[in-house]
Amino acid sequence: QLAAAVLLHDCVAVEKNSPLRAGASRLAAEKAWQILDGLRWRTLEISAVAHAILTHSFSANMAPETLEAKILQDADRLDAIGMVGAARCFYIARRMGSGLYDPLDPLAEDRPLDDKAFAIDHFETKLFRLADGFQTAAGRRLALERQTRLRSVLAMLLDEI
Known part of the structure; x- marks a missing residue:
C-alpha cells in the first residue's frame, strides 16, 4: 500500500500558483482510487492508499492517521x-x-x-x-x-x- 501511495501521490499535476492547489492531494487520491479500482484492488486497501495520498500534502493541512500515511507525508516533506x-x-x-x-x-x-x-x-x-x-x-x-x-x-x- 505504501509503494502504491508513493507512486501515485502526485498522479495529478497542479501548478503551485493554481487556485486548485489546496485540493491537489484530493484530486490525486481520487485518481489513485480509480487506477487501483481498475486493477481490482480491494476497497480497504484502496482506502488506505487514498488516505495516505490525501493527507501527505502540506497544502491539504490534514493529519495522517496511519503509519503509511505518516511515512509518505515525511518523505514528501523531505x-x-x-x-x-x-x-x-x-x-x-x-x-x-x-x-x-x-x-x-x-x-x-x-x-x-x-x-x-x-x-x-x-x-x-x-x-x-x-x-x-x-x-x-x-x-x-x-x-x-x-x-x-x-x-x-x-x-x-x-x-x-
Whole structure:
C-alpha cells in the first residue's frame, strides 16, 4: 500500500500558483482510487492508499492517521528541504516568474516576506517551518539534517549577495 501511495501521490499535476492547489492531494487520491479500482484492488486497501495520498500534502493541512500515511507525508516533506529543497525552490520560483531575492532588502528586515515575489522569502515562510511537523522519528532526524543544509545554502547565498 505504501509503494502504491508513493507512486501515485502526485498522479495529478497542479501548478503551485493554481487556485486548485489546496485540493491537489484530493484530486490525486481520487485518481489513485480509480487506477487501483481498475486493477481490482480491494476497497480497504484502496482506502488506505487514498488516505495516505490525501493527507501527505502540506497544502491539504490534514493529519495522517496511519503509519503509511505518516511515512509518505515525511518523505514528501523531505523533498522540500535540504539541497533538493533549495533547488526546487529556485526552480519553481523561476517558473512562476519570481525573483531570487529583493536586492534592497534580501532578508525582509524592512518589508513583509513575500515568497510569491522572492524565492528566498520562501525559506522563512515555509521551508524552515517544515522540520517541526515530521511524523516519525526517522523523518524528524533526517529533517533536522536537511534543514541544517538548507540554512547553509541560504547563508552562502546571502554571503555572496
